[in-house]
Amino acid sequence: MIELKYPFSRDEVRKLKVGDMVLITGKLFTGRDAVHKYLHEGHPSPVNLKDQIIYHCGPVVMKDKHGKYTVTAAGPTTSIREEPYQWQVMRDHGIVGVIGKGGMGPKTLEACKQYGAVYFHAIGGAAQVLAERITSVDGVYLEEFGSPEAIWELSVDKFPVVVTMDSHGGSLHKEVEEASKENLKHLV
Amino acid sequence: MAKKTKKKVVKKKSTVKTKKGSPDQQAIETLVELIRVTSTVIPADVDRAIEKAKGVEKPNTTAAYAMNIISDNIGLAKTKSQPLCQDTGTVVFYIYHPPGFHQTPFIKQIHKAVTAATKKGYLRENSVNSLTGENAGTNLGAGHPSIHFVEHSAKTLEVKLMLKGGGCENVSTQYSLPDTGLSAGRDLDGVRKVVLDAVVKAQGKGCGPGVLGVCIGGDRADSHAHAKKQLFRKMGERSKIKELAALEVEIVETCNKLGIGPMGFGGTTTILECLMDHRNRVPASFIVSVSYMCWAFRRQGAVIDTKTMKLKKWLY
Numbered sequence A: 001m002i003e004l005k006y007p008f009s010r011d012e013v014r015k016l017k018v019g020d021m022v023l024i025t026g027k028l029f030t031g032r033d034a035v036h037k038y039l040h041e042g043h044p045s046p047v048n049l050k051d052q053i054i055y056h057c058g059p060v061v062m063k064d065k066h067g068k069y070t071v072t073a074a075g076p077t078t079s080i081r082e083e084p085y086q087w088q089v090m091r092d093h094g095i096v097g098v099i100g101k102g103g104m105g106p107k108t109l110e111a112c113k114q115y116g117a118v119y120f121h122a123i124g125g126a127a128q129v130l131a132e133r134i135t136s137v138d139g140v141y142l143e144e145f146g147s148p149e150a151i152w153e154l155s156v157d158k159f160p161v162v163v164t165m166d167s168h169g170g171s172l173h174k175e176v177e178e179a180s181k182e183n184l185k186h187l188v
Numbered sequence B: 001m002a003k004k005t006k007k008k009v010v011k012k013k014s015t016v017k018t019k020k021g022s023p024d025q026q027a028i029e030t031l032v033e034l035i036r037v038t039s040t041v042i043p044a045d046v047d048r049a050i051e052k053a054k055g056v057e058k059p060n061t062t063a064a065y066a067m068n069i070i071s072d073n074i075g076l077a078k079t080k081s082q083p084l085c086q087d088t089g090t091v092v093f094y095i096y097h098p099p100g101f102h103q104t105p106f107i108k109q110i111h112k113a114v115t116a117a118t119k120k121g122y123l124r125e126n127s128v129n130s131l132t133g134e135n136a137g138t139n140l141g142a143g144h145p146s147i148h149f150v151e152h153s154a155k156t157l158e159v160k161l162m163l164k165g166g167g168c169e170n171v172s173t174q175y176s177l178p179d180t181g182l183s184a185g186r187d188l189d190g191v192r193k194v195v196l197d198a199v200v201k202a203q204g205k206g207c208g209p210g211v212l213g214v215c216i217g218g219d220r221a222d223s224h225a226h227a228k229k230q231l232f233r234k235m236g237e238r239s240k241i242k243e244l245a246a247l248e249v250e251i252v253e254t255c256n257k258l259g260i261g262p263m264g265f266g267g268t269t270t271i272l273e274c275l276m277d278h279r280n281r282v283p284a285s286f287i288v289s290v291s292y293m294c295w296a297f298r299r300q301g302a303v304i305d306t307k308t309m310k311l312k313k314w315l316y
């Protein structure tokens, strides 16, 4: 188990390899379809994303009487939808990683290599475990996109993920897909 | 103005018609409890299969890591009485009722229960108008929830509920045999080939390890509905048809040699169970449908007393 702590350093991220089990402590910014499209269109980010991690997640956020936010469910959403945009967000905004589920394609893999970023896979559907690791909601940006699509700034403590795409061209998704197709040939 | 009047009517209706303790009110309460349990507690048979799968993965692998988190999540959702997964899915009811049962009032009770369960957070605001993208926030809308009635000869009322997530629905699929690309002919070997193809294509999506409901034959609509219905069978409940029972076992074994594993991380358990059945077909077509269910396998059933509308027992 590897612990990755805030502030994230690109050197540390470069050391991560496919298959590493990582606990992230520090800060995450959620961002999904609307945010990626917005940044892709060239709008400036309302928050500095340099050396930050973007989490593909549409959290369920509750606001209490005093205006305090809590996250009650926060599983990852399917990442491949951001494939057309992710490389550009890596290039222009200097993020060190993204968290999601299902993995991403060749464009993102290439960008991970070029700009020194990784893809972390969270456990799909584990809404309760993941929500428990979010210790506070520290800010919200682009709220006009609606709650699930906004950028939520979250503090996390030991947020569990697996590196499935690294900055050396390694992709667990590619590996498993190729191996399983090969296995299938022998099994049919 | 029109809105205001409408609201008033509803309010009046609910105070008059659903008196506390009346069968009508009781039915709604029982249905809300069915939704709560379905959304927050994994059925015992599925839980056993997941725990078993957890034990199979090699320690300190990403597959074991995934299974541990899944297992922790199941425990936590139950204790906190909160949804297992934030995608609380398409809400699918199957209602088995005695002759003479009135369906219309029951549909109304279901609608009220779904609205209440959404307010309580057992269901996410998860139903969207496909044309406008509008979310009414109640989980009610065209075709939702999906409600099916079946008359049976027993005196009891059995309400089965499934919450079918979007990720696993997206990888559910259908084939028309023969499929030359897969060398799948119109026989059980052809069926086996397309089911394996569906599992390989679903990897990394649909939050595995998954469960397969399969229907051989039928028209496209019935075939898929029947495939999904197989997911109401208990884990390990083998088909009564010998050949299908053997194929079910063989498909699970084969899938678990593919090396896809939990979440598609690589590993042993790709599929927890395969449940198959068949429907007649027309000579010209041979449809095979695969309904894929994620590990967050949310289905439950309640036997309900038709007089008091109180819960008698759980089915799973």
Ligand code: SF4
Binding pocket: A075, A124, A125, A126, B085, B086, B087, B088, B089, B164, B165, B166, B167, B168, B169, B206, B207, B294, B295, B296
């Ligand atoms: S596929 Fe299932 S576990 Fe995964 S996000 Fe969808 S509902 Fe949740």
